[in-house]
Amino acid sequence: MTPLAFVLQRLSALVMVPVVIVHLGLVIYAVRGGLSAGEILGRTQGSVAWGLFYTLFVVSVALHAGLGLRNILDEWTALNRGATAAIAHLFVVLTLLLGLRAVFAVTVS
Amino acid sequence: MSDTLEVRIWRGGAEGGLVHYNVPRQASQTVLDVVTWVQRNDDPSLAYRFACRVGMCGSCAMTVNGRPRWTCRTHVDKVTDGDSLTIEPLGNVPVIKDLAADMTPFFEKWQSARGRFHGAATRRDAYARIKPDSPARQTANAHVECINCAVCYSACDVVSWRKEYLGPAALNRAWVAFNDERDAHLGYVLRSVAVNGGCMSCHTHQSCTQHCPVGLDPSAAIAGLKKALSRAYLSGRLKLS
Ligand code: SF4
Ligand code: SF4
């Protein structure tokens, strides 16, 4: 682990705490309030604020989970550090692609 | 509780196994007493290590009923499971023979964490004046009494998962050096623990603190190093090469 990876993992956790709480609150609100998919999209589409909020969510999750995955692979498997780095990078890129695509779909089109 | 202990002791090297011995119980008997009894009365070829017998030298650590302990100060009564006592060499270090473990990796990591004092003053300089109540001195005091027994090292899961992990004792020592206001190379200490397998690999699950026979808290020392390291890194003060 490098100091950069270590610090990034802590900072991404710091970002995730409030973001996840807001997200969970939102989920409960939408389900309890009985909002339909259309009503939800009506509120999120075109909203710069929700777009930024969920972009932050996706980026912090991708970083945090990718760094954590690398640590687990380093500790629990016999793979060398080059291989664990490659897997973790691939994981981060995939998470970013899937997550940002979802953010795009919900807030832009 | 009968007056005979059912003792199983590891014999041989890595490929060895447990051998059964009957040892008479005595008042205030320590685990080291049991091992010594076997060597003197049953099998003189039993290899083990000890020196001070009073918890100072750190050489007598073994695995007792599955947990790492200093054997000279571990009373049999406190650790037996009924009458049975299983004594194996310390874990996370290679076994040489019987209960003698090879401490080389432990002390090599101790060296690479720079757990040494690096002075800059000469004999012509005046004595350094350190206030006994300064925060750094107090912190160093709380962590300095390590006896190098490697009990914490043996109890740490991360040591068993990552062969390069420096481990709690070496990092605890580095924290003492870091808090020594006379040390001339504080930057080296941080750089030495900022490596892969350094303080950042600790999971803070505190097995080291739980097992340290002297009552030190290596886990808190490592948390201190992590904080100092993060600060130095974020402020651009950490020079990695
Ligand atoms: S707190 Fe850190 S050093 Fe101590 S046992 Fe856990 S991982 Fe090992
Ligand atoms: S920190 Fe405690 S358990 Fe670890 S080597 Fe020092 S005295 Fe032994």
Ligand code: FES
């Ligand atoms: S023999 Fe010295 S600490 Fe146990």
